Amino acid sequence: MITVYGAPGWGSAISELMLTLAEIPYQFDNVDGFDKPGPQQERLRSINPLCQVPTLQLDDGSVMTETAAIALMILDKRPDLAPPVGTPEREQFWRLLVWLVANV
Known part of the structure; x- marks a missing residue:
């Protein structure tokens, strides 16, 4: 099972929401206070040597960071959650996804 390392108010909610919408099981590990020694x-x-949230530890033990990369990983597993490739809706989807990750 995927483990999401995050803290309330630090941006891990986007990854949690995406995993939930994709019906990919995960457990949350609250590392509140990670920003202080x-x-x-x-x-x-x-x-994660960069000590960032969200950090995902995947089933195989590998680590995934960066919300945009996490979104792309989820879409690889659930391509039905995005508009079809080659459509104008797909281009809008990418624009909104990048805006969401950059601004939320």
Whole structure:
């Protein structure tokens, strides 16, 4: 199962929402306090040396970061969640996805 390392108010909600909409099971690991020296920061740093949230640890143990990359990974698993390739709607979808990731 995918583990989402995140903290309330730090942007992991977008990845959680996308995983939920895609019906991909995950567990949430709250690393609130990761932004200050201490045990939460060290725990997150052991998985992601950049110490960023969201950080996903995938089923195979690999790590995925960056909300846009997480969105693309989810779309690889659930292509039906995006408009078909080659349509104008697909172009709008990409624009809105990038805007969402950059601004939320």
